[in-house]
Amino acid sequence: MTANYETREHDVLIIGAGGAGLRxxxxxxxxxxxxxxxxxxxxxxxxxxxxxxxxxxxMANVDTxxxxxxxxxxxxxxGKFLNNWRMAQLHALESPDRVRELEQxxxxxxxxxxxxxxxxxxxxxxxxxxxxxxxxxxxxxxRTLQDRGVQQGIDVYMECTVTRLLTDSGRIAGAFxxxxxxxxxxxxxxxxxxxxxGGIGKAWRVTSNSWEYTGDGMALAYxxxxxxxxxxxxxxxxxxxxxxxGVQGILVTEAVRGEGGILRNKLGERFMEKYDPKRMELSTxxxxxxxxxxxxxEGRGTEHGGAYLDISQKPAEYxxxxxxxxxxxxxxxxxxxxxxxxxxxxxxxxxxxxxxxVDAETAESTVPGLFAAGExxxxxxxxxxxxxxxxxxxxxxxxxxxxxxxxxxxxxxAPSMDNSQIESAEKELLAPFSNSGTESPYAVHRDLQExxxxxxxxxxxxxxxxxxxxxxxxxxxxxxxxGVEGSRLFNxxxxxxxxxxxxxxVSEAVAQSALARTESRGxxxxxxxxxxxxxxxKKHNIIVKEAGAMKRRESPVEEMPGELQQIxxxx
Amino acid sequence: MxxxxxxxxxxxxxxxxxxxxRVPIAPGMVVLDALHHIQGHLAPDLAVRWNCKAGxxxxxxxxxxxxxxxxxxxxxxxxxxxxxxxxxxMKSFPRIKDLVTDVSWNYRVNRKIPAxxxxxxxxxxxxxxxxxxxxxxxxxxxxxxxxxVCHVLREHDQKEKFGGPRFFVRIAGLEMHxxxxxNRNALLKDELGLGLCNITKCCTEVCPExxxxxxxxxxxxxxxxxxxxxDPLTRMFRRIRGK
Numbered sequence: 001m002t003a004n005y006e007t008r009e010h011d012v013l014i015i016g017a018g019g020a021g022l023r024x025x026x027x028x029x030x031x032x033x034x035x036x037x038x039x040x041x042x043x044x045x046x047x048x049x050x051x052x053x054x055x056x057x058x059m060a061n062v063d064t065x066x067x068x069x070x071x072x073x074x075x076x077x078x079g080k081f082l083n084n085w086r087m088a089q090l091h092a093l094e095s096p097d098r099v100r101e102l103e104q105x106x107x108x109x110x111x112x113x114x115x116x117x118x119x120x121x122x123x124x125x126x127x128x129x130x131x132x133x134x135x136x137x138x139x140x141x142x143r144t145l146q147d148r149g150v151q152q153g154i155d156v157y158m159e160c161t162v163t164r165l166l167t168d169s170g171r172i173a174g175a176f177x178x179x180x181x182x183x184x185x186x187x188x189x190x191x192x193x194x195x196x197x198g199g200i201g202k203a204w205r206v207t208s209n210s211w212e213y214t215g216d217g218m219a220l221a222y223x224x225x226x227x228x229x230x231x232x233x234x235x236x237x238x239x240x241x242x243x244x245x246g247v248q249g250i251l252v253t254e255a256v257r258g259e260g261g262i263l264r265n266k267l268g269e270r271f272m273e274k275y276d277p278k279r280m281e282l283s284t285x286x287x288x289x290x291x292x293x294x295x296x297x298e299g300r301g302t303e304h305g306g307a308y309l310d311i312s313q314k315p316a317e318y319x320x321x322x323x324x325x326x327x328x329x330x331x332x333x334x335x336x337x338x339x340x341x342x343x344x345x346x347x348x349x350x351x352x353x354x355x356x357x358v359d360a361e362t363a364e365s366t367v368p369g370l371f372a373a374g375e376x377x378x379x380x381x382x383x384x385x386x387x388x389x390x391x392x393x394x395x396x397x398x399x400x401x402x403x404x405x406x407x408x409x410x411x412x413x414a415p416s417m418d419n420s421q422i423e424s425a426e427k428e429l430l431a432p433f434s435n436s437g438t439e440s441p442y443a444v445h446r447d448l449q450e451x452x453x454x455x456x457x458x459x460x461x462x463x464x465x466x467x468x469x470x471x472x473x474x475x476x477x478x479x480x481x482x483g484v485e486g487s488r489l490f491n492x493x494x495x496x497x498x499x500x501x502x503x504x505x506v507s508e509a510v511a512q513s514a515l516a517r518t519e520s521r522g523x524x525x526x527x528x529x530x531x532x533x534x535x536x537x538k539k540h541n542i543i544v545k546e547a548g549a550m551k552r553r554e555s556p557v558e559e560m561p562g563e564l565q566q567i568x569x570x571x
Numbered sequence: 572m573x574x575x576x577x578x579x580x581x582x583x584x585x586x587x588x589x590x591x592x593r594v595p596i597a598p599g600m601v602v603l604d605a606l607h608h609i610q611g612h613l614a615p616d617l618a619v620r621w622n623c624k625a626g627x628x629x630x631x632x633x634x635x636x637x638x639x640x641x642x643x644x645x646x647x648x649x650x651x652x653x654x655x656x657x658x659x660x661m662k663s664f665p666r667i668k669d670l671v672t673d674v675s676w677n678y679r680v681n682r683k684i685p686a687x688x689x690x691x692x693x694x695x696x697x698x699x700x701x702x703x704x705x706x707x708x709x710x711x712x713x714x715x716x717x718x719x720v721c722h723v724l725r726e727h728d729q730k731e732k733f734g735g736p737r738f739f740v741r742i743a744g745l746e747m748h749x750x751x752x753x754n755r756n757a758l759l760k761d762e763l764g765l766g767l768c769n770i771t772k773c774c775t776e777v778c779p780e781x782x783x784x785x786x787x788x789x790x791x792x793x794x795x796x797x798x799x800x801x802d803p804l805t806r807m808f809r810r811i812r813g814k
Contacts, residue, residue: 042620043678044713045628103695106687108702108709108748115696133706139627140709150678151686158678181667210622244599250625329625332644333599442611486616489583490668493615 005176005185005422010036010155011409012402013175013190015162015217018046019138019391020374021196022145023098023398024405025154028194031406036188037149038157038177040212044146047198047210048394051138052253052325053122054130055102055395056388057095061116063127068092069567070126075389076568078124078284079353079382080522081537082230085560086360087380091389091396098395099131107144109133121258124284124386135253135323141391160186162216163498164425165193165224165370166417172224172369173415176425180495183488185429187422191412192405194363195221195356195372196398200234200510203503204349204457205449208240208251214499215506217376221356222505226365228543229378229555231506232513232524233353235385236458238288240348242306247333249348252309252326254387256343257281259322261311263292264342265300271307286384286523289347293458296346306346312339347458351390352506353381353523354513357542363401369408369415373401383522432497435483441497444479448503451475456511461527465515472508479504505550512552513541575647577605578655579617583668590614591655596647602658603631603642606670618669626779629714633670634659639716639777661719663728674715680734683762687745690752701749708744708788710780713737717774717784723767734763736774736784743788746795756799759792768793 012028014021017039028035039046058071071092076083099117103109109131110118119128133140149156159180166174166187174189197217201209222228239252257263263281265271275291276283283291292307302308311319316339320327323338330336330343356365356372358379363371374394381389432441455468479501484494519533520526539554560568573596578589592613594605603621610617621631624643631642635658636650642658650656664672717736723729742755742763759765772785782788799805 041622042630042674045622045630047622049712050623050625050627100695104689106745106748106751108697108705111697111699111702115698118699133702133709136627136710139712143709147681147684147686150682158675181671210624210628212622245597246600246604247625325627332626332646333601335599440611440615442615446611484615490618490671491616492610492618 005187007187009189010034012192012405013188014194014196016196017043018048018198019141019394020398022149023395024194024196024373024402025149027399027402028406029152029154033406033409036155038160038162040161042158043156044142048138048142051391052135053255054120054132054137054388055099055391056129057099057131057392059096061112062119066127073568074125078384078386083382084360084379085564091380094396095392102144105144105148107140122387123254123282130388135255135325163429165220166421167224168415173417176422181490191409192369194401194405195376196374197376199352199375200506201349203448203452203507205453206249207349208237208249214503216502218355219502219505221365222545224367226367226370227357228509229354229357229540231354231509231543232517233383233522235285235351235523236289236347237350238285238292238347239309239345242344242346243304252345256309256311260314261309264308265295266302267300271295284384289458293347302344304344306344308342309345310342312341351385353385354378362404363397364404371401371405373397432482432484432494435481437481437483439478439482441482441493441500444475444482445500448475452507459525459527460514465511468511476504508550509543516541516552575652576655578657580659581669584666600647601643602635602645618671620671629712632661632714632716639719641714641779644779663719663725676730677715680738685753687748687751688753689750693750697749705744705747707782708740710782711740712780716777720773720777732764733767739792740782740784740788743792756796760796760800765793765796
């Protein structure tokens, strides 16, 4: 039945063409591997393009006292010590080199008086650390990587969705995918696969994430037997737009606060004084998000249920120069001139700290030949990510994943393909066309977003999470019946019916892990367990597929070497 | 609740027609919200490209009431609502389905452009003034609206001979990079047909990033090409030196 697919072969197949995927592909290519990059959108449209504030790297161009140790300490403290210490160390050590390399490939950053890369303040960072270009750092980064990739000769499969990883006796053999444009099928043979598919935010109603962020990579890895780790840690960015309704959730960069923006409630009170008097607006994202949420909940919110964020005390020209896209975003979409008055902002689902469990040095998952980097991987950020640590994560661990994937491909023999896996993947993908039911994938998606927003949001309880798991089961049954209208030619309803499965898988992983973690740590806040629990500081939640069902277990946090403990203890 | 009518192209490379959809209007709604409403409630197979919905990725380009625009930045309340709002795919690219067109030609043009190459011995010190000068070109989000509106491509379909405004902007961003050591003038003249542009500024008018494409990118590049290849003194000098 499955002669209807084309076949391509690469040493290394990379799924996702954002910062991590592109950086991985460049490194694998430099190692002499043949590299294919598959992405759901057009090249250059990945989520990295939306990153605004900057890349965190202890280059000490502005604050000369900065060094990797301080960056390491900030990252660990921000992550409430649940981070993989080795990843946090490598990240702090290597990110300056990754930024310089980007510059050597043509990226242009804002400069200091002396002509070095300019760095700005950001939440949770002790020093001015974020290398940036106005508020469009992600665009500069992705264009630089994309153009270098095109020049170096990576094969890019645009608008192509992988729906299954193929394995050969437990190790990676390839991937099954379809072209979104035509609906035709394609099978990739590959010795190594790097998952760089980003996050899961599209499972929530108020989100800064695009349609692509449906957790595909984590679901693919999970189905192939890999472990997911710390999935309960979902970051709600404190400042998303709240009005008008159509733009709810769109990101308002933390750079607004980095450049001096002040948060106030409707009474005009600078409420961060109550929650974090020392760091104020530049506290970590988990704290600021909860503070805004609490102000609104207690009746001190703005007209549209948010807080005021005000940068208009700065000169108008300065605001337009440092935050040009924010200026335009509010002017065009909300009729607000941010140089004259405050913005209305509120928390928006933004990032997941959890993801595929990987080895710190090689980014390899628990499945041989399967690697993961960027948001799709877990470990670096622990219980809460600092702003600016994501772009540096993409570069540091994208490179490491590409390197290790290429080396793995050199080491292993060609895997053999199992036709029965391909046949079953094809059957699953095309099933919605035979469903005659009236269930719409869009309706199921809307209900999923509402469920995750209300029951698995910023503040959680045992009752809510238990209910969420029951409801998710019902949604899964509905999703299985969802039908599709029209043909296989560029059909978004059909595309969503697959994405929905991934979202349901990762949503269940988040709810299960959140239910188990009976404490509040970083981005995970339990109303029924409001304190840190020292026992949980020593445990990761692991999600794995066993005998066809989702199982959770706990795994000890790795002991940190003495010299790093000393760095952490210093002030 | 107020409603609007969207008149949307439905069809593929074999042809098609517009179909009217009634959509409820919410405050601040943009055309892309209306298209999503149609997908979610009326026509689940309506093909639309989009990603960020914040004017940063340049995916949701279409022609709204005859004007090439990002649908995520086109407010419904800026359009007359007593008549249907037409939403058509970009005309200059082959249709795939509904509002989705085949923009792969752009990616092929991009491949012809040599990437940044630093001048040897650079110390990587750059002044903010030099950064500011090229910033404008590097803001481009590759929505391809300038390519869509450019008459060299739209009316004359010179895709084999002409690179289009997007890639002149990209080259301007490279050529005016303070540390770039390459020369792309021959490429501009011979392969990308810069001379075919007769500076009607249509591209500048539709650019959602407000890049002054014609004035700041194309005209300076034309001057560079003229200086190198058509300047009589340079030509005479070349003839004398036998080059």
